[in-house]
Amino acid sequence: MILFASLRVKHAALAAAGAISALGACAFLWASGTAESLFQQGREGTPACATCHGAQGEGGGGGMYPRIAGQPAAYVENQLKDFRDGRRANPLMAPMVAGLTDADAQAVAAYVEGLNAPRAQAQKPDAVQAVLGQALVTVGAWERGVPPCAGCHGPALEGVTPNVPGLARQWPQYLAAQLSAWQQGQRAATPLGLMAKVAHGMTAAEIAAVSAYIGSLPDGEVPGMPRPEKPEAWTPAPQSADNFVPPPDAAIPAGPYGDLVRYGQSIFEQTSKYAGEYSRNGLSCRNCHLDRGRLATSGPMWAAYVHYPEYRKKDGLVNTMQMRIQGCFRYSQNGVVPAADSKEVTALVTYFHWLATGLPTGIKPKAVGYPRLAAPEQKPRPERGARVYAANCALCHGEDGQGRKSGAHPAFPPLWGPQSFNWGAGMHQVDMAAAFIKANMPYGAGNTLSDQDAWDVSAYMNSRPRPQDPRFVDDTEKTREKFHANHEFDFYGKEIDDVLLGGNKPLEK
């Protein structure tokens, strides 16, 4: 590992966000008395929370009142203030919380996070709903802009501190009501309009199914992708690359080939778990290739599969798919290169072969890589990018860019620092990252940033420290000359905010 001595945050927006976090850390101690009383008994002008949400925060009214026990404190606090100040319009809640001070809100929220209610008894989903719900939770419906619930709410749907609520153990009726409210514009979809986008892509049947399915999930269970007992009947057919649809998961065949496809898919989804020997950071393949390598706008693996072998300037060689994958482990995973015929690489190649079913070999699909982004109007600047980051990215990736976990599970990937990709990864190039960001970020809301914002935030991300380029020779200047000099948008070897990027040490193994 590398010590990042100088991760000082200099920008005003981030400093403010940091201050809020620091306050939050003290809140629980102060709250243990007052907050409990406020929650359980209320006070003059402020009814007890427990009246509707239950003494243990279990919710009630058949799901009219949500379960709030265990929700991230910062999330609860924000909701309370949003109700109070009208940012979240709710005629029922507004008068209840009108009398809360900021300190009250913080204290009650911390108390709520500490609650541990038993789960509500809810009607089980039927078999069809269970399959559909599981699919929406784990893989989403990206073709309609619907990312999987687990993509933001965490693999076990426990939420992500501080901004993302847990969905686990929630009343299905409440989940369904909120999705409908977002869909119909009855609830403002803060932040970033994300849940409105999600809900707009869903049918009524899907809202019912995913709500019922989530309500039925056993505590703490991480749902795997749906796997039918028998593969779905499915006949592969030739397809054009222009409107290519990879085969459905449910059609993955039984037997060793299908098993290897699924293993490759698992590595792709959770790289450090399934190929941990070769990964040294918190990233997974899917972080740069959304929808498990299927999404046309984020370097889909089906497009890469039929395109490789291809010559790459990067190493001056014709790269097979295997060699290309090795490059991802070396740079993007900041890891150790697995053998070209290791079971991990073979599994990934087999997964990509499956994804590419029906696609013509050797005809370069337009979808290879990321959608080309026009040259920036103004030279990309980290200073402007910091503001874009604070407004659009910090929510998930953290003010410090170190990503966030949902309990023990990876949730949002680290964007710089020791747990991110190194200076040899393609994503450190400002133009490549800008193209990715423009088309795909914020997660579930691609193509909402302006081009210039995408360029700037990419420059910000890629002007932070990250692990050394493993091709490092002698010193940073020589390494820059050899591998980074010919690129217009590359911060390697430059000094930004008093930090020499790619600072003078080789990568520790």
Next chain:
Amino acid sequence: MILFASLRVKHAALAAAGAISALGACAFLWASGTAESLFQQGREGTPACATCHGAQGEGGGGGMYPRIAGQPAAYVENQLKDFRDGRRANPLMAPMVAGLTDADAQAVAAYVEGLNAPRAQAQKPDAVQAVLGQALVTVGAWERGVPPCAGCHGPALEGVTPNVPGLARQWPQYLAAQLSAWQQGQRAATPLGLMAKVAHGMTAAEIAAVSAYIGSLPDGEVPGMPRPEKPEAWTPAPQSADNFVPPPDAAIPAGPYGDLVRYGQSIFEQTSKYAGEYSRNGLSCRNCHLDRGRLATSGPMWAAYVHYPEYRKKDGLVNTMQMRIQGCFRYSQNGVVPAADSKEVTALVTYFHWLATGLPTGIKPKAVGYPRLAAPEQKPRPERGARVYAANCALCHGEDGQGRKSGAHPAFPPLWGPQSFNWGAGMHQVDMAAAFIKANMPYGAGNTLSDQDAWDVSAYMNSRPRPQDPRFVDDTEKTREKFHANHEFDFYGKEIDDVLLGGNKPLEK
């Protein structure tokens, strides 16, 4: 290497052929006086050969009389006897050779082989003819059943002793006249009707081009495949596997990808030359995959490319294309396994990727492997197969199955013995070899043997000794149990003609 102690030939047909060869070895000594006189001066009733064919065998009459200098003696002898006995109907030659005894024919033929005439002055081919001619010499036009000239006449067209005449330095007019005569049935196409099949697939323009091109080839030059200065304009398009046509050689792009495609093609064509480090026998990839892996009936590489990765019972693993190629080196090349990312394997994979351009990924083409052959009516028997072999195969592969060279160049591959594939190769299975033989052999005349003949000759070939199975464990019986017992048609571990096949020693490295 293995010592094959017991390659005794027991069958009548082969013994007879052997006896003729033994006589031939003495002929030249006897001929040095008599034969020269017969050739140069003639004798009562037998005109001098030199009158028409020239004092040095250079031919004449503007190509009406062929150059015969340096032709394989056995070939010349056979032609003389065929003219004399009416098997080759030629009203000009028949009276000339009517007075020759068998011994005369043998002696004159040996004398002719020793002649070394200067080449004839012939009109050069034009640029279009040169390209077309080179293509026909080196790659043929398999889609019309035309194998490359070099496939039988040797890479430098010097002929293959004893049965295949050289074409190098021949008069173009003579070559064109013979091709036309075969095409129009004016010359009997012995042996096996091969040249009639070839000529029937050719246009008049092709006959003119290939004749002119051959006439212009510098002495001893091995023509490479045509390589245009600029790649041919060619737009790849999706194709169905049913009538798939791999891209034309001329369209191989310039640059590193195209260079690697060509390198892979070279390995495929001449494996021991271009991947000699990993090959320990006289076989090349193209020997089992005709037309450089393009021909639909002989395990085309484009079909394999889109089909792999696939599970194989043989090793109980999902095999990538790379792993499958490694298997070929281990078994079919009886060689050393190159690394999955060695330049040789990468070049072959890249060549196959190119061949598969436009073919849908992951949809198994019918052409994978060899065309399925119906179960044999009678159990395949080596004894019957020996007769099929003598009549159809020995001509090229030799009575001893050890293949033949054209000068220093490989011409026809060894089918058994130390220089052939080992007991682990798929081709040692009688059913697989029978399917290959039926569809593809004799070379250029596939689908002419009966099914039963294909089964029987496969049984004959695969009941001869060959290098040990590299998976050998402890002893032959145990190895048979483990790797060969579940197969209906597998001679490994059986005793045939007093030889224990797969005899009791491990493969020497």
